[in-house]
Amino acid sequence: MKKIINILGVSAMLLAFTSCEDWLDMPSEAKADSSTIFETVGRAEMTVVGCYANTFNRELYYQFGMGTDECISTEGTTNSKNQVANYQYTTSNIPTSTYAAMYKGIEYANVCIKNLPLMTGASESEQKKINSLLGEALAIRAMNYWNLVRFFGDVPYSDVPVADLSTFSSSRVSRDVIYDHCVEDLQRAVELLPWASEGMVATPERFTKNSAYGILARVALYAAGYSLRWDLSTVPYNVGTVQIARRSDAVRVKELYEIAANACKAIVEQKENSLLDDYDDVFRSLMLGEYNDETMLEYGQWGADVNGSAVGYTNGAFAHTNSSFKKSAPQMVAIPTYYFEFEDGDVRRDVTICNYGITASDIHQMNAYSTGNVGKFRVNWKSEVGTAQNKRDINWPVLRYSDVLLMYAEALNELNNGPTTEAIDALKAVRKRAFGGDESKIGTIPTTHDDFLNKIIEERKLELGFESWRRTDLARWGILYETLTNEKAKLLQLAKREGEYATVDKYRAYKESKATFEDPTIAVKYLSVPEDKLDAKTLETLEKKGVVDITLYEDKNGNTYFSEADVPADAETKEVAYKILDMFGSVSTNNSNKVAEDQAWMTTQLFRGLEKNKVEILPLNTTSIIDINPGLAGQQHPCY
Incomplete structure (x- = not known):
């Protein structure tokens, strides 16, 4: 008897994670067995496409995207989003939507990965399509597990559908094991997927060989990097074993950097992707629903159903309710010091940090330093309001070519204990575009390992600001605590107009x-x-x-x-x-904070829960995650 795949609820465990969410509608009845769903390539494709709805979540850029040297929360201190953004974690305030969505997407992918190899194409082209669909499912599973591990560390892992398991519970599995599985999945995916130029995949909202290579590089860098770890062998866990460290296998670490470098090299040498000439066009394209050669993978959002992450509403430039653009109410802004990290002439500054909000009468109102709006997703760059004011039909950029170049440079630097010519050229390409193509403004590129790595750390901040990578980038470099502690000191220095900020404009x-x-x-x-x-x-x-x-x-x-x-x-x-x-005052469209040394938001509230060897990995929500999975009993983050 065939096991039934319940498309609208694969397991009681997963439903417990997502009781307030609607499961994605599929192309057939609510319940269908595997022979029905995978009996035609068309139905199989729709099933794989359905997996993508659970590869992204607003928490990824919102709660988990704030609390960095780029971005901070403007919500009240009793708000759980502000608490998470400032590392004031508890086992009850940790959001669970990302955790639930990632596992839902993994379950969908597991079903596809099990059944797609059982299909036989009626022609060579159909078989190639089936192989491509399998590649997509493998890439989705890997990307979702990577999202889980980078925030929650060691998590439950399964690579088979829940219907095939004897029990629904699962204990934590070593992140190194999970990362290695992700790398294997992505290596299989790049063998199966077509290049974008082959035309089999019409949109960057789905994986191609190009984007799978890019995500492979990203996962490999995380797998080779630092993370907060503890001994999993004894439950309950011993807090004395908590430390920030790489995996202990140095040979494997080197292999992972080689995998990352080779993946990026494959993209660069294929020459299908490139940097746009103008940095702002990358994000104007997103606002207008247009694809380009730089944005290699996007999370698609359109219409009333798959459009729930509120891009441009929660993380855009402020627009008054009565404006032509309708309400945009960002609860996240640039930390004031971020503005001054950009060198003179760097066009990325004013794209990344919007220096205005929009009034009820559609006027650009300039903001003070405390309210640098997120500029990449501003609603006035759209051609219309969108489906709704909180559903703007704006795709999320999951992978850009500039990120590939910076990952390439980073991986080569690690492999060679210093930058190679290729690494320097990759970094130069990103910086040249930042200065409008003027190579004379690129500056001197460091030639030692540590100095070059520091340059990459800074360049990723400038190039990829507000794209939700910074918090976990800092964690994988092992410098989250040090960076944010230093940033808070710099903010107080700015308030006093001292040191490097002595000559910044007051008015x-x-x-x-x-x-x-x-x-x-x-x-x-x-x-x-x-x-x-x-x-x-x-x-x-x-x-x-x-x-x-x-x-x-x-x-x-x-x-x-x-x-x-x-x-x-x-x-x-x-x-x-x-x-x-x-500019140090409180006049702005959506934030009443001043930049002054007596302001509580700067002195006592910002990063108030920051603690080294603790906050680099989030605890699991006790009620919504641990209590419903017997396999996680006693397996809470040992510092909580």
Whole structure:
């Protein structure tokens, strides 16, 4: 008797994870046996496509994307999202949606991986399609397990459908074992999948050989890197065994770096992917639903059903409810110091950090330092509102070619105890685009291992900001605690305008402008305002209100003067309305924080739960995860 695959609920265990979520509708009845689902290539393809719905979750960029030297939470300290973003973990406030979604996707993939090899194509092209579908399922399973391991460490592992198991419970399995399985899955996937240029896969919302190679490189780097570990052999776990370390097998670590380097090399040498000339076009394409040669894998979102991660709403530029763009209410912003990490002329700064919000009357309102909005997913770069204000039809960039180049450089540096020519060239390509193609601004590339690695660490922050990699990147380098501790010290230095921040602008002047759909505006242009150009009354108003209206004088050559006395005698000028903003103040569209050394959000609230050898891996939610799986009894993170 055939075992029934319950498409809308594979197991009681999984349903317990996802009681508040609807399972993805499949192409046939709610219940169908494997011969029905996999009897035609078309049905099999729809089943594989169904797996993708559970490869991404809002928590990945929201709770798990904040709390870094890029991004912080603006929600209240009693809000669980703010608590998780500031490492104030408990066994009850840890979110579970990602955990549930990843396992749901794994179960779907396991069903496909079991049944696809049993199919026989009626033609060579059909068999090639079946092989490609199997490659997709393998890649999905690997990517989902990687997401679980990078946040939760050692987790339950199964590579067979739940219906084939004698028990639904599972204990933690070593992350090294899981990572090695993921690497094997991805190595099989790249053999089965077609290159994008072959035309078998019409969209980057699905795996091709290109993107599978990229995810293979990513997984291999994590598998070779550092993580918070403890001895799994004794339950309950001994807190004294907790440490940040690599896997102990040095030979395997080297193999993993070789796997990562070779995977990236395969993509580079295939020459199907490339960097777009203009950095902002990468994200404008996402806003407009257009594909390009740089974004290699996207999580597709469209319509009312598969569109729940609120990209552009939770993590975009603020837009007022009554604006033409409808409400965009970001609860995450750039940490103020991030803005100053970018060198002069680096075009990525104003794309990554949007320096304005949009008012009810569709005006670009410049924000103070405390509210650098997430700029890559701004709603005014779309051509329309989208399905709804919290369902903007914006795909998530899972893999970009620039990431591949940086991974290539990193892996080669590790393999050779210093950068090779290929590693330097890969880094240079990313930096050249960052400066608008001006190679003279790339700067000196380090040639020693440690200095080059530090350059990669910094470059990933600048290139991939707000794309949800930073927290676990820092963890795999073993520097999460040190980096965030240093960043908090830098933030206090900024508040005092000391050290490297001694000359940053206190005041800036800007002209209001209109926001539009497909808005060409990347950043509101501003003038630095010397304090000696402002009279006592203006300074007093700025101290009280944070912003003041002022009239400046512009000549026909575009020069601006702060008073009539500054205007040359032979110059023809006109009066122009400006606003002067206290950049350390609290005037912004969506955040009332100041940058000042007496502010609690900076001194006592930011990263308040940060503790080395503890927070690098999240505990499991006791009620929603441990209590419903007997195999996890006594297997909580030993520090919680």
